[in-house]
Amino acid sequence: MIGSPRARRTATLLVCYGIVGAFMVFFLFPPYWMALTSLKTNQEIESLEGIPLIIQQGATLKHYRDLFTKTDFLVYLKNSVLVTVPTVLVSMVISVMAAYALSRLGFLGAGVIGTGVFLVYLVPDSLLFIPLFKVIGGLGLLNSKWSLLVVYPTAIVPFCTWLLIGYFASIPRELDEAALVDGANHFQMLVRIFLPVAVPGLIAATIFAFTVSWSGFLYPLAFIYSSSEQVLTAGTVTSLIKGDVYHWGGLMAGALLASLPPVLLYAFLMDYYISGLTAGSTKA
Amino acid sequence: MAQVLMKDLNKKYDEVHAVKDVNLHVRDKEFIVLVGPSGCGKSTTLRMVAGLEEITAGEITIGDRVVNDLPPKDRDIAMVFQNYALYPHMTVYDNMAFGLKMRKFPKAEIAKRVGDAAEILGIQELLRRKPRQLSGGQRQRVAVGRAIVRHPQVFLFDEPLSNLDAKLRVQMRVELKRLHDRLETTAIYVTHDQVEAMTLGDRVVVMKDGWIQQVGEPLELYSKPANRFVAGFIGSPAMNFMDVAVTDAGGALWVESNGLRVKVPPVHAGRLGAYRGQHVTLGIRPEDLRVATGADSGDYAFDTVVDVVEPLGSEILLDLKAGDHALVARVEPTVRVKEHEQLRLALQPERLHFFDLKTELSI
Numbered sequence A: 001m002i003g004s005p006r007a008r009r010t011a012t013l014l015v016c017y018g019i020v021g022a023f024m025v026f027f028l029f030p031p032y033w034m035a036l037t038s039l040k041t042n043q044e045i046e047s048l049e050g051i052p053l054i055i056q057q058g059a060t061l062k063h064y065r066d067l068f069t070k071t072d073f074l075v076y077l078k079n080s081v082l083v084t085v086p087t088v089l090v091s092m093v094i095s096v097m098a099a100y101a102l103s104r105l106g107f108l109g110a111g112v113i114g115t116g117v118f119l120v121y122l123v124p125d126s127l128l129f130i131p132l133f134k135v136i137g138g139l140g141l142l143n144s145k146w147s148l149l150v151v152y153p154t155a156i157v158p159f160c161t162w163l164l165i166g167y168f169a170s171i172p173r174e175l176d177e178a179a180l181v182d183g184a185n186h187f188q189m190l191v192r193i194f195l196p197v198a199v200p201g202l203i204a205a206t207i208f209a210f211t212v213s214w215s216g217f218l219y220p221l222a223f224i225y226s227s228s229e230q231v232l233t234a235g236t237v238t239s240l241i242k243g244d245v246y247h248w249g250g251l252m253a254g255a256l257l258a259s260l261p262p263v264l265l266y267a268f269l270m271d272y273y274i275s276g277l278t279a280g281s282t283k284a
Numbered sequence B: 001m002a003q004v005l006m007k008d009l010n011k012k013y014d015e016v017h018a019v020k021d022v023n024l025h026v027r028d029k030e031f032i033v034l035v036g037p038s039g040c041g042k043s044t045t046l047r048m049v050a051g052l053e054e055i056t057a058g059e060i061t062i063g064d065r066v067v068n069d070l071p072p073k074d075r076d077i078a079m080v081f082q083n084y085a086l087y088p089h090m091t092v093y094d095n096m097a098f099g100l101k102m103r104k105f106p107k108a109e110i111a112k113r114v115g116d117a118a119e120i121l122g123i124q125e126l127l128r129r130k131p132r133q134l135s136g137g138q139r140q141r142v143a144v145g146r147a148i149v150r151h152p153q154v155f156l157f158d159e160p161l162s163n164l165d166a167k168l169r170v171q172m173r174v175e176l177k178r179l180h181d182r183l184e185t186t187a188i189y190v191t192h193d194q195v196e197a198m199t200l201g202d203r204v205v206v207m208k209d210g211w212i213q214q215v216g217e218p219l220e221l222y223s224k225p226a227n228r229f230v231a232g233f234i235g236s237p238a239m240n241f242m243d244v245a246v247t248d249a250g251g252a253l254w255v256e257s258n259g260l261r262v263k264v265p266p267v268h269a270g271r272l273g274a275y276r277g278q279h280v281t282l283g284i285r286p287e288d289l290r291v292a293t294g295a296d297s298g299d300y301a302f303d304t305v306v307d308v309v310e311p312l313g314s315e316i317l318l319d320l321k322a323g324d325h326a327l328v329a330r331v332e333p334t335v336r337v338k339e340h341e342q343l344r345l346a347l348q349p350e351r352l353h354f355f356d357l358k359t360e361l362s363i
């Protein structure tokens, strides 16, 4: 019978699955295309015959072999890690301290500074990289991967601080106060009570920091020109696009491998992202 | 165990003068309750004692130490918050042990104290749980447990029962009272609920707009309120107030207004003499009114019209009109009246209250 609760539930579910399915196709198509292209032979990639959505002339790992043997992919990977790990650490330490101070210490002008910090984030990279080029030059860091360690936090810290201010504000003040009354000093309270409770917020901020640092393209392209100092994003592109010759197979293979670390990080951290962690600390 | 002294205590926020010239001596082992309407400065006062709020002016002494500049951890106090403020990522055991760990107690001593407190509060079987797995009442017990394991000099409570449902609140109230009798630790307890204040406090401090209105034992506040505010705040249903003129007739003082004429009883006559020809506020508690019988003197009785009848089982609350005045009477459950009926009421002359119209002080 149409209109029975059961039938209506089935209909609703079908619609939901339909919408979710459409979204999945939309968002998973680019990775699929990358994987597909990276496994095709060059002839097939350039061929106008047949159906492009499947591999017809046999799969090959040639592009992956070339990536590791004929380009500096491993050097880029190492540099990306060397830049991203300290960038995330430094940015998180600064953001946490700034956000804690701005959200909890309640000094004069804290609100204005909090908003100001966020506005800084809104200035686009493409405007900033020219003046920053002078700054990096002045610091003697041109053509060094460490230039990125200076530049990335300027984009990450404002946003993470703003994000954390919001999250910290949702943590009841009584929690800090209870710890202080219980005998903790400010630092113990921060490390043993406040930050553990703020873990979901910290994870969100960490993911953001990692993503910005790992996927940054403009700054490494602008500041670094030796292959030995280059990172994954700019490195893959500069070494696989020679003039107007695009090595599509290699580009796709490199892009796919480069996007694995963020995917793994997300999957790993989501497990620890227990939403509602603060539930139960205060009233129902 | 210790006494707490507040001397000329003041707290100013940017806009608000939240606590004004508070002077209070909380005696050793005393259970003192700060009560007053929301925003009257109770919490602020308590938080200054805790060290969570800076003192604008004045001095706080705990035991024999001035604590103005001591951080909370060095004041040897424990606090129970309205929202419990349990650490959500820790088990009940760790919640209670945290304060002792911070103070570097040996493991065995911590286990013993937490065990003892859990037994007192009946939460032994909850020790491995996380706060989110507890009911409101259980969370409240854990919050209390976290305070008592510390054996502090002073307990501070900020509306600890106001998030519980009515039944649980009454039960926890009794338990807190028993707990205090057992531990004999000085306690300062903040609430907006006058029933809680009256039942728990050895002495009660009534506050309003940052000022202390009166300090006294519960029954003293009830029978001898210092001013109109205290009189109206303590007691439920609240005291009836009426603007009346003081007149002189037949060699006796009377107070009267439209629909009401009552002789001033001898106990009040002396003090009220000065108000002859002026207006004062008359206060009558609902429980000091009863249905008049033929034997009642006309000097202390008056006619009313019943407006609303609220039978509560053990008693009946009557909303009445006496002339222009609306008042509430609390009468025996056996009284049979209907709305809009006439009813003659008698009052207890020695329990009348009079207040100065301007200063609102008791006369």
Ligand SMILES: Nc1ncnc2c1ncn2[C@@H]1O[C@H](COP(=O)(O)OP(=O)(O)O)[C@@H](O)[C@H]1O
Pocket: B013, B014, B016, B017, B018, B036, B037, B038, B039, B040, B041, B042, B043, B044, B045
């Ligand atoms: N942090 C603060 N900043 C500004 N005003 C405050 C602050 N805390 C409390 N107040 C004000 O101080 C007054 C007393 O507050 P409080 O002590 O919390 O009252 P209550 O008696 O309800 O506990 C109120 O008017 C309140 O708005």
Ligand SMILES: [Mg+2]
Pocket: B042, B043, B044, B159
């Ligand atoms: Mg309060």
